[in-house]
Amino acid sequence: MAQLILVVDDNETMLRLISEALKGEGYELLLAADGRTALDIISRVTLDMALLDVMLPDMEGYDICKVLRNSPKTSQIPIIMLTGLGDLENRLRAFEAGADDFMPKPFQMQELQARVKMQLRRVSRNVLPVAQVDKPINQSLAVFSLRGGLGVSTLAVNLAAGMQQLWGQSTLLTDMAFVNGQAALMLDVPLRRTWADLGRIGAEEIDLETLDLVVLRHGSGLAVLAAPKQVENAELISQKHVERVLELARQKYQFTVIDLPHDFSVTTITALDSVDTILCLVSPDLASVHCASNALRVFKDLGYNDQKVQVVLNWNYSTAGLARKEIEKALQKPISVVIPFVPDTLVVALTMGKPVVLEAGKPEAALFEDLAYFWSGDEHKKTEPTNPSPSLQRVLDRARRRQMQKQK
Numbered sequence: 169m170a171q172l173i174l175v176v177d178d179n180e181t182m183l184r185l186i187s188e189a190l191k192g193e194g195y196e197l198l199l200a201a202d203g204r205t206a207l208d209i210i211s212r213v214t215l216d217m218a219l220l221d222v223m224l225p226d227m228e229g230y231d232i233c234k235v236l237r238n239s240p241k242t243s244q245i246p247i248i249m250l251t252g253l254g255d256l257e258n259r260l261r262a263f264e265a266g267a268d269d270f271m272p273k274p275f276q277m278q279e280l281q282a283r284v285k286m287q288l289r290r291v292s293r294n295v296l297p298v299a300q301v302d303k304p305i306n307q308s309l310a311v312f313s314l315r316g317g318l319g320v321s322t323l324a325v326n327l328a329a330g331m332q333q334l335w336g337q338s339t340l341l342t343d344m345a346f347v348n349g350q351a352a353l354m355l356d357v358p359l360r361r362t363w364a365d366l367g368r369i370g371a372e373e374i375d376l377e378t379l380d381l382v383v384l385r386h387g388s389g390l391a392v393l394a395a396p397k398q399v400e401n402a403e404l405i406s407q408k409h410v411e412r413v414l415e416l417a418r419q420k421y422q423f424t425v426i427d428l429p430h431d432f433s434v435t436t437i438t439a440l441d442s443v444d445t446i447l448c449l450v451s452p453d454l455a456s457v458h459c460a461s462n463a464l465r466v467f468k469d470l471g472y473n474d475q476k477v478q479v480v481l482n483w484n485y486s487t488a489g490l491a492r493k494e495i496e497k498a499l500q501k502p503i504s505v506v507i508p509f510v511p512d513t514l515v516v517a518l519t520m521g522k523p524v525v526l527e528a529g530k531p532e533a534a535l536f537e538d539l540a541y542f543w544s545g546d547e548h549k550k551t552e553p554t555n556p557s558p559s560l561q562r563v564l565d566r567a568r569r570r571q572m573q574k575q576k
């Protein structure tokens with residue numbers, strides 16, 4: 169049976185053109201020139217998809233989109249917004265209303281045909297159980313601290329960008345600070361899609377293609393799954409969503425880096441459970457050591473082994489602080505890595521949306537490049553690429569130089 173698509177546009181020529189283009193592809197079409205007619209159709213017919221213009225004589229396409237999303241019959245159908253208003257604010261409004269895709273006018277009919285096909289394939293495909301797909305080498309890291317403002321996001325963003333740059337292989341940075349995540353901002357990638365888009369559909373419906381549609385691309389090649397733009401949308405994301413997304417990330421990406429919030433919510437614990445390594449941040453003051461000590465105790469209770477959890481001491485301020493030895497004693501665990509205080513550069517990087525690790529030549533870039541290599545996992549470090557990236561060459565050169573200095 170032909171799939172049924174509702175097209176709403178107050179421009180008759182547009183309606184005719186779209187209708188011809190899609191009929192030729194074998195779809196059945198229902199046309200409406202205003203919101204009232206569209207809502208009438210929606211109440212009577214079971215649709216497979218909707219294409220909605222924004223500016224209609226009696227209402228906005230966003231409102232029709234919301235009606236579709238709020239009805240169980242149509243909550244999962246693909247919706248594409250068609251509009252002459254292509255600016256960021258309107259795109260965001262479209263996604264907030266629940267649209268799956270956005271096409272600024274004018275567009276080529278071939279492109280519309282391709283997008284319609286892709287959206288319909290996305291919902292109709294039977295999702296393979298995750299376990300049936302071959303597993304590539306995947307190294308996953310979560311950066312965590314119970315106390316806020318310690319540098320979790322700074323480390324996560326720089327490690328992810330650093331790994332992408334080092335290995336030229338697919339890396340995903342996912343921001344799981346669902347309430348107030350800033351990772352996309354720190355990379356200056358436009359916030360087109362977020363975890364909220366995944367939260368709106370059933371976890372079992374998410375597949376590799378859906379994930380691909382939702383991740384944002386940074387210029388470095390890094391894939392970014394951003395935290396919701398609006399605080400209230402954090403609630404859309406369940407444990408099941410997190411499980412599903414992290415499993416798919418394992419299949420698709422060589423590296424997964426997770427920026428975690430400062431809590432032990434169900435979604436945070438799901439992520440902590442799933443990763444190979446947890447980097448537990450501490451800064452050299454009592455309150456932070458106290459939080460880290462609590463976190464380590466919870467990790468033990470959760471059954472994580474000693475290798476899975478690594479303590480990272482981050483000097484996120486310049487004044488004197490507790491000595492490394494004292495912190496290790498209080499935590500009853502050695503510190504794996506010490507990150508020195510980096511005056512100005514990190515804050516500037518944050519405001520500019522440019523992670524330091526990508527600014528080759530700066531000493532701070534070298535620091536994070538080395539750390540990205542350090543946590544890349546043995547599997548990756550063992551296989552020397554035939555064509556090492558400039559970043560990997562720099563890391564290996566520095567390691568050689570350090571080795572030579574030690575031998576002197």
Ligand SMILES: Nc1ncnc2c1ncn2[C@@H]1O[C@H](COP(=O)(O)OP(=O)(O)OP(=O)(O)O)[C@@H](O)[C@H]1O
Pocket residue numbers: 313315316317318319320321322323345430482483484485507508509510511512514515518
């Ligand atoms: N080693 C360091 N040297 C200097 N400044 C640092 C260092 N590490 C982090 N910072 C600064 O500390 C601030 C907080 O960092 P960041 O936002 O990464 O922390 P967070 O733990 O993710 O915080 P939030 O609680 O907001 O999620 C930023 O301004 C960052 O530039």
Ligand SMILES: [Mg+2]
Pocket residue numbers: 320321322345350
């Ligand atoms: Mg943060």
